Amino acid sequence: MNRQRPHPCIEVSLDSILHNVSEIRRAAGQGKGIMAVVKDLAYGCGSVVVSRALASCGVEWLAVATAAEARALRDGGITLPVLVLGACDADELAWAGSHNVSVSLNDVADLAHMTRAGAPVRLHVNVDTGMTRLGLLPSELGAVVSTLRKNPALVCEGAYTHLACADVPGTATVDNQTKKFKSALDLLLQGGISPRLIHYANSAAIMRHPLSPECTLVRPGITLYGCKPDPLQDFPLALRPAVTLKAPVAKVKKVPAGTAVSYGARYIASAETHIATIPLGYGIGLPRKLTGAGSVLIRGRRYAIAGTVTMDYIMADVGPETDVSVGDEAVAIGYQGGECISPDEIAAKCGTIAYEILCGLSTRLDRYFMLKGEVVGRQEGLYF
Numbered sequence: 233m234n235r236q237r238p239h240p241c242i243e244v245s246l247d248s249i250l251h252n253v254s255e256i257r258r259a260a261g262q263g264k265g266i267m268a269v270v271k272d273l274a275y276g277c278g279s280v281v282v283s284r285a286l287a288s289c290g291v292e293w294l295a296v297a298t299a300a301e302a303r304a305l306r307d308g309g310i311t312l313p314v315l316v317l318g319a320c321d322a323d324e325l326a327w328a329g330s331h332n333v334s335v336s337l338n339d340v341a342d343l344a345h346m347t348r349a350g351a352p353v354r355l356h357v358n359v360d361t362g363m364t365r366l367g368l369l370p371s372e373l374g375a376v377v378s379t380l381r382k383n384p385a386l387v388c389e390g391a392y393t394h395l396a397c398a399d400v401p402g403t404a405t406v407d408n409q410t411k412k413f414k415s416a417l418d419l420l421l422q423g424g425i426s427p428r429l430i431h432y433a434n435s436a437a438i439m440r441h442p443l444s445p446e447c448t449l450v451r452p453g454i455t456l457y458g459c460k461p462d463p464l465q466d467f468p469l470a471l472r473p474a475v476t477l478k479a480p481v482a483k484v485k486k487v488p489a490g491t492a493v494s495y496g497a498r499y500i501a502s503a504e505t506h507i508a509t510i511p512l513g514y515g516i517g518l519p520r521k522l523t524g525a526g527s528v529l530i531r532g533r534r535y536a537i538a539g540t541v542t543m544d545y546i547m548a549d550v551g552p553e554t555d556v557s558v559g560d561e562a563v564a565i566g567y568q569g570g571e572c573i574s575p576d577e578i579a580a581k582c583g584t585i586a587y588e589i590l591c592g593l594s595t596r597l598d599r600y601f602m603l604k605g606e607v608v609g610r611q612e613g614l615y616f
Contacts, residue, residue: 237600240479240511242593243566244277246285246603248458248472253289255469259438260450267293267315267431269453271301276517276590277457277475280308281601281609286456287312293429293449299324302333315356315390318366325349334389338366343379346386356390357420357427361412362405363394370416377423390429391417392451398436399461406441417446436461439468459586463576473574475590476566477518477597480559481530483509484550493547494539498524501549507538508548510562515543517593518564521582522546530562531555532569565589 256266268291269275274282283294283305295315296302302314315334316324322345328335329351337343337355346353357376360367368376380386393413397405413432420427431449433441438450454461458473486506493499493507501507510528514520518541526537528548535548535556546564550556565573575586582589594613601609 237478237598238480239598240477240516241598241600242277243476243478243600243602244282245472245474245476246282246601246608248474249277249282249285249456250289251472252456252458252469252474253286253291255471256438256450256452256455259469260433260443264443264447265292265449267291267295267449267451268456269295269451270305271295271297271317271453272591273595275454275457275587276593278599278601278609278611280305280310281599281611282456283308283310283312285601285603295451299328299333299335302328302331306331306333317358321345322349325353326351329353336366337368337376337388340368340372340375343376343386347379347383349385352385352387354387354389356392356429357388359391359393359413359416361393361409361416363396365394367393370412370419373416373419374423377420377425380425381423388420388425388427390431391420391427392431395432395434395437398434398441399465401465406437410444414444414446434461436467454585454587457575457586457590459575459579459590461585463580463586473566473572473576475575475593476563477512477516477593478561478563478566478568479510479512481508481556481562482511482545482558484554484556484558485509492539493549494542496540499539499547499549501538503552505552506550506554506556508535508550508556508562510546510548510564511544512546512562512564513542513544515594516597517589518546519578519582519584519589519592522578525581526564526578527573528562528564529568529571529573530560532571534571534573 270279334354358367397403433450435452435455458471491501520541523540527534538547538549575589579586596613599611
């Protein structure tokens with residue numbers, strides 16, 4: 233077993249991410265580019281190395297939540313075009329204009345900041361067609377068109393919307409939203425604004441809904457990392473989870489029947505057994521809700537988490553006769569041998585979605601990036 237890493241860590245399989253990109257391309261069809269969503273550290277995976285891998289397989293665009301995330305990509309040597317989905321202040325707008333970074337027009341008030349940026353601003357108009365989060369209402373587009381026509385430094389290169397219920401089986405909301413979006417595009421065109429980049433298809437839409445002819449880019453997020461929009465539903469793509477959370481077994485002790493394990497004595501050994509202690513807990517992102525529900529992989533076998541998940545440790549009941557020993561690799565999320573505990577499985581047990589599981593993985597964990605079985609990058613954990 234792997235004894236080379238003495239501390240908890242995350243492994244990110246770039247092979248899985250590249251496989252998932254090929255599945256997304258197949259589902260999107262010819263003529264559709266990919267704007268890969270790498271916000272929030274690429275859903276906890278590590279945005280710079282993941283973006284480098286995405287660039288290597290021909291992904292055309294990247295999307296992030298903030299200008300700070302875009303800056304981190306540029307500082308890391310990533311040259312792909314980047315779209316910032318959230319708000320930018322005046323300094324961020326000026327920086328974006330000189331670094332091939334595009335910004336989102338989310339509110340009419342943004343136009344005032346953009347016109348004062350002192351540099352050309354490439355923007356994507358975000359149209360709120362039913363998400364009711366960010367974005368312009370269709371009724372506000374007239375004022376936008378007027379301002380854009382008066383300010384040639386504001387270059388409208390794209391338009392997009394976000395689908396709220398694309399993962400809901402049989403939903404009519406996707407058709408309703410795409411019709412509203414098409415009407416908004418017509419308003420822009422009638423006003424002389426012709427965005428060349430049109431995108432609205434998130435992961436669920438790519439897998440379940442036909443794409444309109446005007447769509448030039450798809451905008452996958454969670455599927456890149458091998459997870460489903462909803463862990464309780466079936467989706468057609470053959471995705472491979474990209475993340476493994478692992479740690480070495482720290483202690484193994486033999487205990488008699490009746491021994492209580494962890495806080496609250498929620499687990500009582502029914503017979504003489506061995507308890508393995510593993511340095512993984514909710515402090516690094518393994519949900520406390522796995523208490524009484526979760527499991528770990530050791531030596532390719534599943535063992536139940538025994539008792540309450542603590543901040544820095546979990547315990548596992550590895551049985552009365554065991555070959556588990558200190559230093560053995562324990563996997564709480566990911567692959568070991570022929571077994572896998574996917575983020576979707578964890579999410580389903582915790583009543584949430586894989587997005588939350590991945591984004592909750594601590595930045596203090598070292599991340600190792602794997603390609604063809606070799607470590608091709610390492611991001612050290614942050615302690616501050």
